[in-house]
Amino acid sequence: MRLTCPYCGSRDISEFRYLGDASAVRPRLGTGSAEPPTDLEIAEISDATFLRENPRGLVHELWYHTGGCRAWIEVRRNTATHDIMSTRPASIRAVTASRADRQPDHATQSASEAQRTPPA
Amino acid sequence: MRYSLYNLAQNALAGHARWTPVWRDASPRNGYDVVIVGGGGHGLATAYHLAKDHGITNVAVVEKGWIGGGNTGRNTTIIRSNYLLPGNTGFYELSMKLWERQEQDLNFNTMVSQRGIINLVHTDGQRDAAARRGNQMRINGIDAELWDAETTRKHLPMLNFDNARFPIKGGLVQKRAGTARHDAVAWGYARGASSLGVDIIQNCEVTGFVRDGGRVTGVETTRGTINAAKVGLAVAGNTSRLGDMAGLRLPIESHVLQAFVSEGLKPLIPNVITFGMGHFYISQSDKGGLVFGGDLDGYNSYAQRGNLPIVEEVAECAMAILPGVGRVRVLRSWGGIMDMTMDGSPIIDATPIDGLYLNGGWCYGGFKATPGSGFVFAHLLATGRPHHEAERFKLDRFRSGATLDERGAGPTPNLQ
Numbered sequence: 001m002r003l004t005c006p007y008c009g010s011r012d013i014s015e016f017r018y019l020g021d022a023s024a025v026r027p028r029l030g031t032g033s034a035e036p037p038t039d040l041e042i043a044e045i046s047d048a049t050f051l052r053e054n055p056r057g058l059v060h061e062l063w064y065h066t067g068g069c070r071a072w073i074e075v076r077r078n079t080a081t082h083d084i085m086s087t088r089p090a091s092i093r094a095v096t097a098s099r100a101d102r103q104p105d106h107a108t109q110s111a112s113e114a115q116r117t118p119p120a
Numbered sequence: 121m122r123y124s125l126y127n128l129a130q131n132a133l134a135g136h137a138r139w140t141p142v143w144r145d146a147s148p149r150n151g152y153d154v155v156i157v158g159g160g161g162h163g164l165a166t167a168y169h170l171a172k173d174h175g176i177t178n179v180a181v182v183e184k185g186w187i188g189g190g191n192t193g194r195n196t197t198i199i200r201s202n203y204l205l206p207g208n209t210g211f212y213e214l215s216m217k218l219w220e221r222q223e224q225d226l227n228f229n230t231m232v233s234q235r236g237i238i239n240l241v242h243t244d245g246q247r248d249a250a251a252r253r254g255n256q257m258r259i260n261g262i263d264a265e266l267w268d269a270e271t272t273r274k275h276l277p278m279l280n281f282d283n284a285r286f287p288i289k290g291g292l293v294q295k296r297a298g299t300a301r302h303d304a305v306a307w308g309y310a311r312g313a314s315s316l317g318v319d320i321i322q323n324c325e326v327t328g329f330v331r332d333g334g335r336v337t338g339v340e341t342t343r344g345t346i347n348a349a350k351v352g353l354a355v356a357g358n359t360s361r362l363g364d365m366a367g368l369r370l371p372i373e374s375h376v377l378q379a380f381v382s383e384g385l386k387p388l389i390p391n392v393i394t395f396g397m398g399h400f401y402i403s404q405s406d407k408g409g410l411v412f413g414g415d416l417d418g419y420n421s422y423a424q425r426g427n428l429p430i431v432e433e434v435a436e437c438a439m440a441i442l443p444g445v446g447r448v449r450v451l452r453s454w455g456g457i458m459d460m461t462m463d464g465s466p467i468i469d470a471t472p473i474d475g476l477y478l479n480g481g482w483c484y485g486g487f488k489a490t491p492g493s494g495f496v497f498a499h500l501l502a503t504g505r506p507h508h509e510a511e512r513f514k515l516d517r518f519r520s521g522a523t524l525d526e527r528g529a530g531p532t533p534n535l536q
Contacts, residue, residue, distance in 0.1 A: 001427045012429070013419075013427060013429060014429035017418075018418045018419045018534060020373065020420070020532070020533070020534070021373075042519070043519065046518060046519040047369070047519075049462075049518075049531050050371040050462045050518040050519070050531055051369040051370065051371055052360070052369065052370070052371070052372065052373055053360070053364070053369060054360035054370070054372055054373050054374055054420065055360070055361075055364070056358075056361055056374070056422040059420060061419070061420065077419075079374070079420045079421050079422050079423070080422045080423060081423060082421065082423055082427075
């Protein structure tokens with residue numbers, strides 16, 4: 001298996017480290033107040049942390065080019081055949097776009113909003 | 121037919137022309153009390169125990185391919201009960217005790233071989249951790265011994281003790297552990313279940329669930345609709361796909377695990393040996409081939425095959441502890457589909473959907489659990505309550521925080 005790093009070109013899979021589902025977005029928790037999280041917030045963060053779609057077929061996933069330029073790459077790959085459809089640099093836009101491809105299970109802020117506000 | 125020396129002799133004299141099929145290749149009926157999806161070891165063992173222990177015989181096992189053709193036919197045959205965490209310790213020992221009586225219970229040769237296992241240790245810290253796990257086992261009435269280097273060298277002189285990078289300092293030993301013939305396990309449970317009235321239906325793939333309001337009342341299959349008062353899923357590897365049909369997202373990623381068999385050798389490895397500085401395990405089958413495997417490839421896969429980097433890594437582990445196998449030829453390799461959970465431990469629980477029960481998330485350790493899993497899943501299906509040895513395998517333990525994190529790796533399935 002080979003991945004095409006957008007910066008380094010086609011490299012053997014052993015140069016990369018797998019993270020997982022690129023569409024897993026951690027929801028922003030609260031507003032930084034001292035209030036304990038609500039049951040809904042706990043459910044949201046628990047679901048985002050632990051639940052996965054895990055399809056047999058096309059997936060968006062994150063790989064890290066640890067043996068090369070150390071960029072994070074978003075890969076579109078087929079888990080039934082290992083065919084690589086495309087690779088591109090991972091970015092906030094990319095993550096938001098892949099979530100837009102799916103029906104959200106629950107209301108979450110977009111990843112870009114979450115990135116702008118530092119955690120409390 | 122009950123197997124015995126008598127009917128073996130009779131059939132031999134008759135030229136083996138009078139053996140009857142080991143199980144009925146059944147056609148689906150309209151409905152059953154319980155439909156078990158998945159004709160692997162776990163599903164078949166569940167059906168057997170439903171019939172045997174609970175008298176529930178109006179049961180069907182539906183299997184998309186041939187029975188035992190999934191992970192049951194692909195594993196490295198190791199059985200053991202040397203787990204650390206409460207919740208796991210007792211369950212795997214329950215399973216081990218069932219292994220010990222399996223051949224008598226099933227009247228079938230599953231080649232259960234309690235040849236022992238050693239988990240090698242290479243540092244003082246590892247030895248301490250091994251002692252802790254061994255003590256945890258002994259507190260629970262499970263056999264465990266801690267061998268030093270000298271004792272290990274006496275038993276296994278062919279290992280590479282003085283490896284500068286991974287010196288062998290000893291190991292944690294469970295003598296009652298060992299191996300079993302995986303295909304025979306599937307066939308033995310199939311025969312047991314079928315003889316008690318269970319319908320085993322092959323080439324029958326579930327394509328959806330029949331719902332009545334929120335409740336599951338049956339399965340849609342490639343061989344028609346089958347109604348069921350209860351549906352139990354035992355499809356580890358494909359659990360998420362079935363879950364998706366029911367609208368469930370699960371804490372599971374499907375990963376490929378490769379395994380290997382070498383050419384036949386004269387007896388070299390008398391037990392099961394695991395490496396301490398990498399994920400690697402090896403034993404020798406009765407045909408003489410070395411059966412071994414290592415870590416996951418690391419990426420989600422349903423392909424039932426993997427790639428070369430992990431092949432190289434597995435070979436490196438083998439050479440680190442047993443350099444004598446350096447010129448042995450690998451005959452074949454293959455892959456399976458592992459239900460990797462977010463804490464490395466299984467899920468045996470009712471789902472939030474009435475009528476639908478789940479037995480999955482076995483990661484790469486499902487084979488040793490086969491008898492125990494069937495036993496406790498049958499208990500759950502029959503009574504609606506979890507068996508006390510399986511009550512921690514809850515589906516919602518990730519949200520509640522009651523995870524069984526043997527490896528301490530956090531919510532990253534490929535690190536479990």
